[in-house]
Each structure stands twice: as structure tokens, then as C-alpha cells.
Amino acid sequence: HRDLHSFPTRRSSDLQTSLWRIEEIAKSQWSDIESLAALDSSLPVDSVVLADFNLRVAHRLNELSDAQSGSSVQDRANSLNGLAIAYIKVGQPELAWQAAQEAAGLYLELAAQLPDKFRPDLAMSLNNLASMLSDLGQLEPALQAAREAVDIRRELASQRPDAFRADLVGSLNNLASRLSELGQREPALQAAREAVDIRRELAAQRPEAFRPDLAMSLNNLANMLSELGRPEPALQAAQEAVDLYHELAAQRADAFRSDLAGSLSNLASRLSALGQHELALQAAQEAVDIR
Numbered sequence: 374h375r376d377l378h379s380f381p382t383r384r385s386s387d388l389q390t391s392l393w394r395i396e397e398i399a400k401s402q403w404s405d406i407e408s409l410a411a412l413d414s415s416l417p418v419d420s421v422v423l424a425d426f427n428l429r430v431a432h433r434l435n436e437l438s439d440a441q442s443g444s445s446v447q448d449r450a451n452s453l454n455g456l457a458i459a460y461i462k463v464g465q466p467e468l469a470w471q472a473a474q475e476a477a478g479l480y481l482e483l484a485a486q487l488p489d490k491f492r493p494d495l496a497m498s499l500n501n502l503a504s505m506l507s508d509l510g511q512l513e514p515a516l517q518a519a520r521e522a523v524d525i526r527r528e529l530a531s532q533r534p535d536a537f538r539a540d541l542v543g544s545l546n547n548l549a550s551r552l553s554e555l556g557q558r559e560p561a562l563q564a565a566r567e568a569v570d571i572r573r574e575l576a577a578q579r580p581e582a583f584r585p586d587l588a589m590s591l592n593n594l595a596n597m598l599s600e601l602g603r604p605e606p607a608l609q610a611a612q613e614a615v616d617l618y619h620e621l622a623a624q625r626a627d628a629f630r631s632d633l634a635g636s637l638s639n640l641a642s643r644l645s646a647l648g649q650h651e652l653a654l655q656a657a658q659e660a661v662d663i664r
Contacts, residue, residue, distance in 0.1 A: 395426065406437040406448075413455060424462040431459035435472075447491075450479035454498055457505065466508040473502045477518075493537070496525040500544050503551060516551040523548050523564075539575060542568045542586070546593065558601050565594045569610075588617035588632070592639055599643060608643040615640050615656075634663040 395416075402408035413430050416423055431452070438452040453476035460469035477498040483491040499522040506515035522544040529537040545568040552561035569590045576583040591614035598607035618633040637660035644653035 395423075403433060404437070406434065406441065409434055409437070418458060418462065424459075428456075428459040428463050431456040446479050446483055450476050450483065450494070450498070453479065454501065457501060461505065461508075466505060470502070470505045470509055473498065473505050477502050492525055493529060493540070496522045496529070496540070496544065499525070500547055503547055507551060507554060512551070512554050516548075516555060519544065519548040519551040538571055539583070539586075542571050542575075542590070545571075546590065549593070549597070553597065553600075558597070562594075562597050562601060565590070565597050569594050584617055585621060585629070585632070588614045588621065588636065591617070592636055595639060595643060599646065604643065604646045608640075608647060611636070611640040611643040630663050634660045637663070 398412060402412060409430065413427075413434060416427055416430070418427065420427070435449075435452040435456045438448050453472045457469045457472035457476060460466070460472060477495070480491060480495040480498045484495040499518045503515045503518035503522060506512075506518060523541070526537055526541040526544045530541045545564045549561045549564040549568065552558075552564060569587070572583055572587040572590050576587040591610045595607045595610035595614065598604075598610060614636045615633070618629055618636045622629040622633045637656045641653045641657040641660065644650075644656060
């Protein structure tokens with residue numbers, strides 16, 4: 374990633390103008406919770422440039438939600454969840470955990486009253502909480518939250534697969550990571566395999582939407598298999614991921630060339646582990662050429 378100052382002057386100027394306009398829009402809506410919430414939902418959460426601004430907006434939404442006597446429990450839970458994510462993006466995991474913990478408690482309260490409406494939100498908040506607990510080194514509580522999220526989403530997916538199977542995959546990947554952190558590698562592998570199986574089915578139904586996710590899951594699976602001393606299936610998963618990224622990069626180079634390079638590096642490691650050094654070198658060189 375390049376520093377912002379390394380961009381050409383014109384691009385820097387355009388970026389500063391865009392940021393100024395967003396700031397002005399936010400100022401005009403600073404006391405209107407509905408308008409500010411609409412602005413917040415339109416902002417990219419993964420933007421490094423907007424991370425501090427996203428946090429200010431999330432803080433303000435939380436303030437407005439607390440201050441307004443008519444705010445619902447749902448409004449408070451939503452604002453706290455957004456605040457937790459914003460804290461993570463600026464590297465404040467302790468504050469993120471506090472907000473996420475409070476949000477999960479509120480969603481639990483809502484789900485107890487209206488399970489059909491709020492159990493998806495509860496699962497989402499538990500999934501987020503698991504990641505934030507992990508960031509703080511609280512591995513056992515993180516695993517517990519991840520398991521709860523999987524249990525809820527598995528039940529939701531059994532009732533409405535089209536609506537919730539993709540969410541279940543996200544929670545399975547989270548569970549696999551939490552299990553792996555605690556040295557429970559076989560259960561982690563089982564969760565990762567299930568995630569790949571579901572994404573393979575989803576990609577067969579909607580390739581445009583789910584093939585990138587399948588490729589990412591295959592790379593994760595390859596790494597877990599390698600850690601368990603299973604180099605042949607690890608190589609198979611890594612090769613399938615590279616094949617998918619090759620196809621995706623051929624269609625949208627700007628979006629997927631970086632992912633292809635990372636996947637090729639993974640493939641090179643898997644090949645090298647099996648003593649296929651010439652093929653490993655070819656994959657590594659292709660990765661270097663792309664980067």
C-alpha cells in the first residue's frame with residue numbers, strides 16, 4: 374500500500390476535495406440521527422483514509438442514540454455495533470470490545486423477545502465479538518462467542534438457506550480461526566472444510582458473487598492442511614485457489630491480481646513442501662511478476 378503523499382498531486386487534491394465534501398455533509402446532518410445513520414451506512418468501512426472520520430460519525434450516532442429518549446434498544450444496539458467496528462479500524466481493540474460486548478447484550482435481549490427478527494443480528498454481533506476478544510488475547514471467550522454465532526446461523530440457514538448460508542460460512546471461518554488459535558487443529562479443519570463445501574455450492578449457483586469467496590476459503594484450507602502435515606491435499610486446495618484467481622484476474626485484473634499473487638505464493642510454499650522445487654520457483658516468479 375502506498376502512502377497518500379505518494380499519489381500524484383492531482384489525485385491528492387481530488388481526494389482532499391472529496392473528503393472535505395463528506396465532512397460538510399456530515400456537519401449539516403450532525404444532529405439528525407436518521408440522516409447521519411444513512412450517511413454512515415454509505416461509507417466504506419474498510420477505507421483507511423476514512424477510518425478516523427468513520428469513528429467520529431459512529432461516536433456521534435451513539436451519542437444521539439443515548440440522548441434521544443425515543444431511541445429503541447435496537448437503535449442503541451446498532452449504534453454500538455457500528456462504534457465497535459469503527460474502533461477496530463483505528464486500532465483500539467479494548468474500546469471496540471467494550472462496545473461490542475454491550476451491543477451483543479442488547480441484541481440478546483431483543484432476540485429473547487422477538488427471535489425471528491433479531492437472532493440474525495445477535496449472530497452477527499457474536500461473530501464480531503469473537504474476533505474482538507481474539508484481538509485482546511481472550512481466546513476461550515472468543516471461541517465461545519464464535520460457537521454461539523455458528524449455532525444460531527446454522528439453525529437460520531436450515532430454515533432459510535438462500536438468506537443465511539453465506540453468513541454461516543463467515544461464522545464457520547471465524548470458528549476455524551478461533552479453534553486454531555487454541556491448538557484445536559482437527560476441529561478447525563472440519564469447520565474450514567464445511568465453509569469450503571458451502572461456498573462451492575454457492576459458487577455453482579452464483580459464480581459472479583461467490584467464486585472470490587471460494588478461492589479465499591480454499592487458500593485458508595490449504596494453510597490448515599499444511600499445518601496438520603497433510604501436504605498433498607494442501608497442494609490440491611492451493612492449486613484450485615490459484616486456478617480460480619487466474620480466471621477472476623483475467624476478467625477483472627485490478628480487483629484480483631493482488632489476490633492471485635498471494636495465492637501463487639501460497640502455492641509455491643505447498644509445492645516446495647512436496648519437493649517440487651522447480652514448479653515452486655515458477656509459481657513464486659509469477660507472483661513476483663504480478664506484484
